[in-house]
Amino acid sequence: MLTVILECRNHEPELTQTLSVLVTGAVEGLVRDVIILDLDRADGVARIADAAGCLYHTQWDIKDIVRNARGSWLLFVEPGARPQPGWVDGISEHILISRMPAHFSPARGYRQPLIKRLLRSTPPLELGLLIAKEEALASAEKAETVNDILKGQKPKRLSAELIPSWVMRAKAR
Template structure:
């Protein structure tokens, strides 16, 4: 089972897009819970999270969040990111056969413009981050942001694609 954790601030429409894309994973029994960690949003982020049945926190300790996760694996994603067809079966198989973290492949239909692909590093969670709960707990430090969990890990690439969150921001 998988717990999805999303960290956001004033990203109501992006959060709604991501949660809608995760519904199929919940229906198939892969996603057992979704946790939204909010940094003082003043929009309808909390209402979107509540309507989707997410656990919503405006104050938290990352260690408590990780220990309370229902899934044995965690998927850390940015609000606005949307996994594409085939992600459910691939992640279920990956979790049963692997121990190292992984991330999605960038969607071929939504690549950054050619010149923007060079010279700048991608945000750490742009392609999500799939990690075992055990590994996340072992590397967690008080006050850590989700993007910091990617540091120091050998990461495999999933063949499933993810539409990155910047696409949702660009559509606004």
């Protein structure tokens, strides 16, 4: 089973897009729960979390969040990121055969031009992070934030693709 963790900062439209894709995982029995960490205490995020049945936090200790997650695996994604069809099978297969952390492959139709990919640093969660709860707990002992858990991870690439959150933000401009 999988717990999905999203950290938000006034990302209501992006959050709804990501949650709508996660429904497939819940229906197929992969996604056990979704935790939303709201950095700005936005009313819109709270309403969306409530309507979707997500756990919602405005203050948290990342160690407690990881410890209390119901899934044996955690998936950290950015609001607005959208796993593509086949993501449930890709994650299920990885969980069955590996204990290593993993991230999605970038969706083929939504890659940045080569020069941009070379010149910019990739945000830690751009392709998400799938990690076993035990490993996340070990990383969380030294962590203050979600990004601290991600430091030092060397994830394997999943066959499943993800449209990064920057695509939705670029379309909104």
